[in-house]
Amino acid sequence: MAETPLQGQVSIVTGASQGIGRAVALRLAQLGSAVxxxxxxxxxxxxxxHEIEQSGGRALAVRTDVRSPEAVAKLAAAALQSFGRIDILVNNAGIGHFGSPLHEMPPEAFAATMETNLGAVYLAIRAVAPHLIQRRCGHIINIASLAGHNPLPGGAAYAASKAALHGLSVSVAEELRGYGIRVSLVCPGSVDTDLSPDLVGGKDRGKMLRPDDIAHVVAMLATQTSQSFVSEVLIRPTLKP
Ligand SMILES: NC(=O)c1ccc[n+]([C@@H]2O[C@H](COP(=O)([O-])OP(=O)(O)OC[C@H]3O[C@@H](n4cnc5c(N)ncnc54)[C@H](OP(=O)(O)O)[C@@H]3O)[C@@H](O)[C@H]2O)c1
Incomplete structure (x- = not known):
């Protein structure tokens, strides 16, 4: 019989229509969480x-633009209305505008990158944290990038948004740990998704990380015993792409 350590728990995963978010949602559902x-x-x-329900799990789709405070508040409300609680929030939605140096980037593209990769995480925490605080438990898992640690020429705004997400995460972790709430940051290297072709240029896609590799790490974090948490994970492919 499959192990379901997250049975009875409820997760929200943003950016779950494809790529890493989709893999994370499927994995959390496999572990027993409603998603x-x-x-x-x-x-x-x-x-x-559909895929989750076909496998016997429970899931709900809530069309959301994560840059909208109203939409994100409705997302949290929909989770509570349908499933009665929230245990895990995976802030995964993200975009990248790659290929040109920062001085050539249009202001709208810069703003969209910051709003999606950073501002939306604030909005989701703002919507969900009061509920977690009330229940004195929960886990917020933010998907950043190795680009937040390393130079990424042609992706300066993306790198800056992910570096800022690091600052946000470690600070919010301290704000919330007294309530028994854990905050973790996941920093993958290049993953074979729609976001990455421009990002990685001529890299060998066969050697890149796969969405399932990231889902595996999120599952490890979400199933860790509750008296400890991992602040940050850096994920690299074994063979260099
Ligand atoms: N691929 C990589 O190499 C890599 C490496 C490190 C970190 N990451 C990070 O991993 C996360 C997922 O990326 P991915 O590689 O899976 O890319 P992806 O396949 O392009 O997926 C991005 C997801 O974000 C959602 N999204 C984008 N803007 C949104 C918005 N305004 N509102 C709601 N959802 C939005 C997209 O859904 P809709 O378009 O349906 O809204 C989609 O589901 C991102 O935060 C990315 O920065 C990726």
């Missing part, structure tokens, strides 16, 4: 919900 999947592409979300 609320959020993104803008309704068809993508419904496909993930």
């Amino acid at each position: 609320v999947v959020a993104a803008r592409n309704q068809a993508g979300l419904e496909a993930v919900v």
Whole structure:
């Protein structure tokens, strides 16, 4: 029989219509969690919900633009209304504008990168933390990038948004740990998804990380015993792409 350590728990995964978020949602569902999947592409979300339900799990699609405070508040409310609680919040939605130096980046693209990769994480924490504080437990898992640690020419705004997400995460971790709430940051290297072709240029896709590699790490974090937590994980492919 499959192990279901997250039975009875409820997770929200943003950016779950494809890529890493989809893999994370499927993995959390496999572990027994009900999963609320959020993104803008309704068809993508419904496909993930269908896949989870076909395997006997519980899931809900909530079409959400994570840059909108109203939409994110509705996402948290929908999770509570449908499943009665929230245990895990995976802030995964993200975009990248790659290929040109920062001085050539249009202001709208810079703003969109910051709003999606950083501002949306604030909005989701703002919407969900009061509930976690009330229950004095929960786990917030933010998906950043090795680009937040290393130079990424042609992706300066992306790198800056992920470095800022590091600062946000470690600070919020201290704000919330007294309530028994854990905050973890996951920093993958290049993953074979739609986001990465521009990011990695001529790299060998066969050697890149796969969405399942990231889902595996999120599962490890979410199933860790509750008296400790991992602040940050850096994930690298074994063979250099
Ligand atoms: N791929 C890599 O090499 C890599 C490496 C390190 C970290 N990451 C990070 O991993 C996360 C997932 O990326 P991925 O590689 O899986 O890319 P992806 O396949 O392009 O998926 C991105 C997801 O984010 C969602 N999203 C984007 N803007 C959104 C918005 N305004 N509102 C709601 N959802 C939004 C997209 O859904 P909709 O378009 O349906 O809204 C999609 O589900 C990102 O934070 C990314 O920075 C990726």
